Amino acid sequence: MPDHLGATVLIVDDEPEVLAVLAAMVAHHGCVPVTAESGSRAVERHRALCGQVGLAVLSVQMREMDGPETLAALRERDPDLPCVFVNGDGGRYSTAALLDFGCAEVLNKPSILKGLKPALAAAHSPRTGTTGLKLTGPASAPTGQEPVASILAPGE
Secondary structure (H helix, E strand, C coil): CCCCCCCEEEEECCCHHHHHHHHHHHHHCCCEEEEECCHHHHHHHHHHCCCCEEEEEEECCCCCCCHHHHHHHHHHHCCCCCEEEEECCCCCCCHHHHHHCCCCEEEEHHHHHHHHHHHHHHHHHHHHCCCCCCCCCCCCCCCCCCCHHHHCCCCC
16 A cells, blocks of 8 residues: 555645645545645644644645744644645745745645645655655646646546
Protein backbone atom coordinates (compact mmCIF):
# COMPACT_ATOMS: atom_id res chain seq x y z
CA MET A 1 0.00 0.00 0.00
CA PRO A 2 1.49 3.40 -0.94
CA ASP A 3 2.69 5.58 1.96
CA HIS A 4 0.33 8.47 1.26
CA LEU A 5 -2.99 6.61 1.26
CA GLY A 6 -5.20 8.02 3.94
CA ALA A 7 -2.89 10.93 4.81
CA THR A 8 -4.92 13.95 5.93
CA VAL A 9 -4.22 17.18 4.03
CA LEU A 10 -5.56 20.46 5.42
CA ILE A 11 -6.37 22.81 2.52
CA VAL A 12 -6.99 26.49 3.27
CA ASP A 13 -8.18 29.05 0.72
CA ASP A 14 -10.86 31.73 0.77
CA GLU A 15 -11.66 31.12 -2.92
CA PRO A 16 -14.25 28.31 -3.05
CA GLU A 17 -13.32 27.25 -6.59
CA VAL A 18 -9.63 26.85 -5.76
CA LEU A 19 -10.53 25.02 -2.54
CA ALA A 20 -12.72 22.58 -4.49
CA VAL A 21 -10.08 21.85 -7.16
CA LEU A 22 -7.35 21.30 -4.59
CA ALA A 23 -9.58 19.03 -2.49
CA ALA A 24 -10.50 16.97 -5.57
CA MET A 25 -6.84 16.57 -6.56
CA VAL A 26 -5.77 15.59 -3.05
CA ALA A 27 -8.56 13.01 -2.84
CA HIS A 28 -7.73 11.68 -6.30
CA HIS A 29 -4.19 10.95 -5.12
CA GLY A 30 -5.37 8.90 -2.15
CA CYS A 31 -5.18 11.50 0.59
CA VAL A 32 -8.04 12.77 2.74
CA PRO A 33 -8.75 16.47 2.13
CA VAL A 34 -10.00 18.62 4.99
CA THR A 35 -10.92 22.11 3.82
CA ALA A 36 -11.12 25.45 5.57
CA GLU A 37 -12.17 28.77 4.06
CA SER A 38 -10.09 30.90 6.46
CA GLY A 39 -7.02 30.74 8.65
CA SER A 40 -9.01 30.74 11.88
CA ARG A 41 -11.21 27.91 10.58
CA ALA A 42 -8.04 25.99 9.65
CA VAL A 43 -6.74 26.31 13.21
CA GLU A 44 -10.08 24.98 14.53
CA ARG A 45 -10.05 22.04 12.12
CA HIS A 46 -6.41 21.25 12.89
CA ARG A 47 -7.17 21.28 16.62
CA ALA A 48 -10.15 18.93 16.10
CA LEU A 49 -7.97 16.49 14.14
CA CYS A 50 -5.61 16.08 17.13
CA GLY A 51 -2.30 15.96 15.24
CA GLN A 52 -3.53 13.80 12.36
CA VAL A 53 -2.77 16.38 9.64
CA GLY A 54 0.11 15.25 7.43
CA LEU A 55 0.35 18.37 5.26
CA ALA A 56 -1.11 21.89 5.12
CA VAL A 57 -1.75 23.53 1.74
CA LEU A 58 -2.27 27.23 2.45
CA SER A 59 -3.27 30.15 0.25
CA VAL A 60 -0.89 33.05 0.82
CA GLN A 61 -3.40 35.88 0.37
CA MET A 62 -6.56 35.58 2.44
CA ARG A 63 -8.78 38.29 3.89
CA GLU A 64 -8.82 37.50 7.60
CA MET A 65 -5.54 35.72 8.31
CA ASP A 66 -2.98 35.25 5.55
CA GLY A 67 -1.08 32.03 4.83
CA PRO A 68 2.07 32.81 6.84
CA GLU A 69 -0.04 33.90 9.83
CA THR A 70 -2.08 30.71 9.53
CA LEU A 71 1.07 28.59 9.34
CA ALA A 72 2.45 30.28 12.47
CA ALA A 73 -0.79 29.52 14.35
CA LEU A 74 -0.83 25.90 13.16
CA ARG A 75 2.81 25.41 14.11
CA GLU A 76 2.17 26.61 17.66
CA ARG A 77 0.44 23.25 18.14
CA ASP A 78 2.31 21.24 15.50
CA PRO A 79 5.85 22.65 15.03
CA ASP A 80 6.89 20.18 12.32
CA LEU A 81 3.76 20.45 10.17
CA PRO A 82 4.80 20.34 6.49
CA CYS A 83 3.36 23.14 4.39
CA VAL A 84 2.89 24.13 0.76
CA PHE A 85 1.95 27.74 0.02
CA VAL A 86 -0.35 28.51 -2.91
CA ASN A 87 0.14 32.05 -4.22
CA GLY A 88 -2.15 33.95 -6.58
CA ASP A 89 -0.86 37.45 -7.21
CA GLY A 90 2.35 37.59 -5.23
CA GLY A 91 1.08 40.16 -2.77
CA ARG A 92 3.48 41.33 -0.13
CA TYR A 93 5.53 38.11 0.09
CA SER A 94 8.25 37.01 -2.30
CA THR A 95 8.81 33.33 -2.98
CA ALA A 96 12.05 33.53 -0.97
CA ALA A 97 10.21 35.06 1.99
CA LEU A 98 7.58 32.33 1.85
CA LEU A 99 10.25 29.62 1.78
CA ASP A 100 11.85 31.29 4.81
CA PHE A 101 8.65 30.52 6.74
CA GLY A 102 9.64 26.88 6.43
CA CYS A 103 7.31 25.66 3.72
CA ALA A 104 8.44 22.93 1.35
CA GLU A 105 7.08 24.51 -1.82
CA VAL A 106 5.44 27.66 -3.17
CA LEU A 107 3.01 27.06 -6.05
CA ASN A 108 1.46 29.77 -8.19
CA LYS A 109 -2.29 29.29 -8.52
CA PRO A 110 -2.17 29.05 -12.32
CA SER A 111 0.33 26.18 -12.05
CA ILE A 112 -1.25 24.35 -9.11
CA LEU A 113 -2.34 21.46 -11.27
CA LYS A 114 1.21 20.83 -12.46
CA GLY A 115 2.95 21.30 -9.15
CA LEU A 116 0.71 19.85 -6.44
CA LYS A 117 1.55 16.18 -6.94
CA PRO A 118 5.35 16.48 -6.53
CA ALA A 119 4.85 19.09 -3.79
CA LEU A 120 2.71 16.64 -1.82
CA ALA A 121 5.50 14.11 -2.03
CA ALA A 122 8.24 16.58 -1.10
CA ALA A 123 6.35 18.15 1.79
CA HIS A 124 5.18 14.88 3.26
CA SER A 125 8.44 12.92 3.14
CA PRO A 126 10.51 14.81 5.77
CA ARG A 127 7.83 14.26 8.38
CA THR A 128 7.44 10.53 7.77
CA GLY A 129 11.07 9.79 7.05
CA THR A 130 10.15 8.16 3.76
CA THR A 131 11.80 8.93 0.46
CA GLY A 132 8.57 10.45 -0.83
CA LEU A 133 4.99 9.65 -1.55
CA LYS A 134 4.39 7.14 -4.29
CA LEU A 135 1.64 8.96 -6.13
CA THR A 136 0.18 7.38 -9.22
CA GLY A 137 -0.71 9.15 -12.43
CA PRO A 138 1.13 11.37 -14.88
CA ALA A 139 4.14 13.39 -13.76
CA SER A 140 2.26 16.61 -14.39
CA ALA A 141 -1.39 17.49 -14.65
CA PRO A 142 -2.92 19.25 -17.65
CA THR A 143 -2.85 23.02 -17.90
CA GLY A 144 -5.64 25.06 -16.39
CA GLN A 145 -7.28 25.22 -19.82
CA GLU A 146 -8.50 21.64 -19.59
CA PRO A 147 -11.54 20.71 -17.48
CA VAL A 148 -11.01 19.41 -13.96
CA ALA A 149 -12.67 16.13 -14.99
CA SER A 150 -9.71 15.40 -17.27
CA ILE A 151 -7.34 15.47 -14.31
CA LEU A 152 -9.52 13.16 -12.31
CA ALA A 153 -10.12 10.61 -15.05
CA PRO A 154 -10.31 7.02 -13.78
CA GLY A 155 -7.21 4.95 -14.24
CA GLU A 156 -4.68 7.69 -13.59
